[in-house]
Amino acid sequence: MVDFGGWDMPIQYEGILAEHLNCRNQVSLFDVSHMGELYLEGPDALANLEHLLPNQFGDQQVGQVRYSPMLYPNGTCVDDLSVYKLCDTKYLLCVNASNIDKDREWIKENLFGQVTLTDKSETTGQVAVQGPKAVSLVEALVGRDLKAIQYWWFDWAMVEGKELMLARMGYTGEDGFEIFCEAKDTFWLWEKLLALGQPLGAAPAGLGARDTLRMEVAFPLYGHEIDDQRPVWGAGLGKFLQPEKPVAFLGQEALQKAKKEGVSEKLVKFVFEGKGVPRSHYPVVDLQSGAKIGEVTSGTLSPILNNGFGMAYVKAEYAEPDRAIGIEIRGRVIAARVIKGSFVKTARKS
Amino acid sequence: MEVRGDLKYTEEHEWLQLEGDKVTLGITDFAQDKLGDVVFVELPEVGTILEAGEAIGNIESVKAVSEIFCPVAGEVIEVNKQLEEEPDLVNTSPYEDGWIVKIKVDRSDFADAELMNDEEYQNHCAAE
Numbered sequence: 001m002v003d004f005g006g007w008d009m010p011i012q013y014e015g016i017l018a019e020h021l022n023c024r025n026q027v028s029l030f031d032v033s034h035m036g037e038l039y040l041e042g043p044d045a046l047a048n049l050e051h052l053l054p055n056q057f058g059d060q061q062v063g064q065v066r067y068s069p070m071l072y073p074n075g076t077c078v079d080d081l082s083v084y085k086l087c088d089t090k091y092l093l094c095v096n097a098s099n100i101d102k103d104r105e106w107i108k109e110n111l112f113g114q115v116t117l118t119d120k121s122e123t124t125g126q127v128a129v130q131g132p133k134a135v136s137l138v139e140a141l142v143g144r145d146l147k148a149i150q151y152w153w154f155d156w157a158m159v160e161g162k163e164l165m166l167a168r169m170g171y172t173g174e175d176g177f178e179i180f181c182e183a184k185d186t187f188w189l190w191e192k193l194l195a196l197g198q199p200l201g202a203a204p205a206g207l208g209a210r211d212t213l214r215m216e217v218a219f220p221l222y223g224h225e226i227d228d229q230r231p232v233w234g235a236g237l238g239k240f241l242q243p244e245k246p247v248a249f250l251g252q253e254a255l256q257k258a259k260k261e262g263v264s265e266k267l268v269k270f271v272f273e274g275k276g277v278p279r280s281h282y283p284v285v286d287l288q289s290g291a292k293i294g295e296v297t298s299g300t301l302s303p304i305l306n307n308g309f310g311m312a313y314v315k316a317e318y319a320e321p322d323r324a325i326g327i328e329i330r331g332r333v334i335a336a337r338v339i340k341g342s343f344v345k346t347a348r349k350s
Numbered sequence: 351m352e353v354r355g356d357l358k359y360t361e362e363h364e365w366l367q368l369e370g371d372k373v374t375l376g377i378t379d380f381a382q383d384k385l386g387d388v389v390f391v392e393l394p395e396v397g398t399i400l401e402a403g404e405a406i407g408n409i410e411s412v413k414a415v416s417e418i419f420c421p422v423a424g425e426v427i428e429v430n431k432q433l434e435e436e437p438d439l440v441n442t443s444p445y446e447d448g449w450i451v452k453i454k455v456d457r458s459d460f461a462d463a464e465l466m467n468d469e470e471y472q473n474h475c476a477a478e
Binding site: 011012015016017018020208212275276277279300301303308330 | 389390392410411
């Protein structure tokens with residue numbers, strides 16, 4: 001168990017590799033109750049969202065989820081989050097555990113008009129059910145067909161008198177749901193899913209597998225690929241950033257400038273040509289000159305590819321597909337190649 | 351956790367077995383369990399001359415990387431090439447097939463190194 005933002009969290013149950021493969025092949029349960037849940041409510045909720053976030057929300061439907069980074073005026077990230085539209089005047093913002101306090105204060109400082117912000121992180125539980133058999137498992141839980149819920153949409157269910165919010169999404173690249181419940185019902189939900197999932201091969205997975213799974217599909221993690229140091233424009237999150245949005249928002253000028261002038265460093269995906277395991281903060285070097293050209297943000301050995309891979313910020317001129325780069329591991333340089341597209345083919349990409 | 355009576359142990363969780371002037375070194379069952387799934391073992395070159403306490407390689411698990419130390423001076427005479435193909439032998443057979451290197455040492459050197467017996471090592475692990 002590790003302390004994770006004040007929560008005791010298991011890194012692994014069975015072992016990261018076994019848990020990783022179980023999620024890719026069967027179905028895995030992740031206790032993600034540590035995530036933060038902030039509610040924005042009032043007639044001006046939408047106007048505030050549009051001002052707070054660089055993605056657009058005007059065309060978001062009730063029942064739809066939308067991802068967005070949240071920016072400081074200088075174009076770096078406060079956090080990244082998912083926005084659930086509960087009704088025209090109420091939104092749920094699901095934020096990273098380690099950023100809950102910072103996000104709440106940042107949002108509060110910037111609110112205007114008729115809107116309130118409520119932090120329900122402590123009283124909300126969350127279990128992610130991910131993998132090829134995840135939908136079948138959640139269908140067994142709620143006793144109805146859920147295929148009508150599209151990816152990045154959510155719906156509600158009552159099971160044994162307990163209200164559950166089922167969001168068809170995840171952080172693994174697999175199909176599945178993130179299930180929100182009252183914190184006091186989390187244990188019940190967990191046990192219920194494990195029991196119902198037994199014939200489907202369901203097993204718990206910890207933070208370790210959650211990390212290697214998200215790396216294989218190149219999902220960003222706050223503190224690694226995005227943070228409050230680097231401009232978000234280099235992170236390849238183009239479709240979630242709308243610099244030309246007609247409403248003024250925090251970080252807009254910085255984004256417009258970055259779009260026009262470019263950024264000096266870009267996030268790339270790389271795979272190893274040689275043997276080794278890349279990890280955060282390892283230097284990226286030019287293979288010919290040995291000069292430092294960047295830094296690894298996340299990396300591991302892919303349980304699926306059985307090869308070292310990761311993501312790194314490199315000087316913009318090195319950020320083209322197939323470019324050869326070097327990753328320095330304890331003084332030795334391992335050859336790597338910049339790739340386009342995902343490392344591993346999965347059911348869902350984003 | 352398995353601890354063997356015929357081996358000596360270091361504080362950094364390596365085990366050593368002495369046969370004549372030859373030492374076989376690996377990491378303990380306790381260490382492999384803490385590390386989790388081993389995916390890569392960085393081995394030294396045969397012929398490397400080691401000083402006591404020197405790092406001889408690295409073990410990469412999915413979780414983390416950790417150095418392997420050799421508490422005695424000597425020369426690397428053999429490395430476990432099998433680990434290049436099957437690094438998980440360190441997990442499944444830490445005291446047998448998962449051995450890491452064989453070192454030719456000066457016997458007196460070996461006795462000088464601060465090593466623990468099985469009972470002392472067990473206490474050491476319990477205190478961690």
